[in-house]
Amino acid sequence: MARSRRSPLLLAGLLATAGVAHFAVPKSFDATIPAALPGPPRAWTYGSGAVELALAAGIALPRTRGTAARAAAAFFVGVFPANVQMAVDWRHRPEPLRTAALARLPLQIPLVLWARGVARQVTHTQEGR
Template sequence: MPRSERSPLLLAGLLATAGITHFAAPRQYDETIPRALPGTPRAWTYASGAAELALAAGLALPRTRRVAALATAAFFVGVFPANVQMAVDWRHRPAPLKTAALARLPLQVPLVLWARGVARNAEGRS
């Protein structure tokens, strides 16, 4: 399988894994939901998990890959406030946890760029 074909499947696998964990261990995600959002944190946790699973499915299928990749890039931008909330809330936790929370913030940039690259490659193959 060419590298360009693996990249969207790896991204789909990352999203699918994250989506599943939103349902298997929701409490850790509930704590990252910004309090300013309406509704319950659990509803947002489940909604974001379902979105990740849908995006993963879209990335896995060549026919829907371009649109799913663009939606994935937007999703990664959209969940950034939850990562900021986590960094703020975890600032007094032990150093390894605080470091992990802070490391998530710049990680969004390569994820967005990865999703955009998948979209560009899908456009070139249509």
């Protein structure tokens, strides 16, 4: 029971950490932005960082948790192309970097499921009232 109560806050912490990283070290994120997207990569880096921070805040607050968790699941699906781009771009990098880029791809699945689980937890809690 305690783990399920912490789960939303852990997800919020993960999103907040990632969001801050987009602003603290944007260059590493710029390289993952697909060239097909319009505008400068830095704008997408900052924009996605801001979205992660907003999602973190939304999930941390019980009143907005369900909506923010559903939005986070959609966000995790939406950023998948950037992870694919990173894996393609890093295919000639040293082995540890190449492995890290490839490992990110299947990690999107548990992130989506985690966010969906948080949203469902809110729905079940509200139905039980």
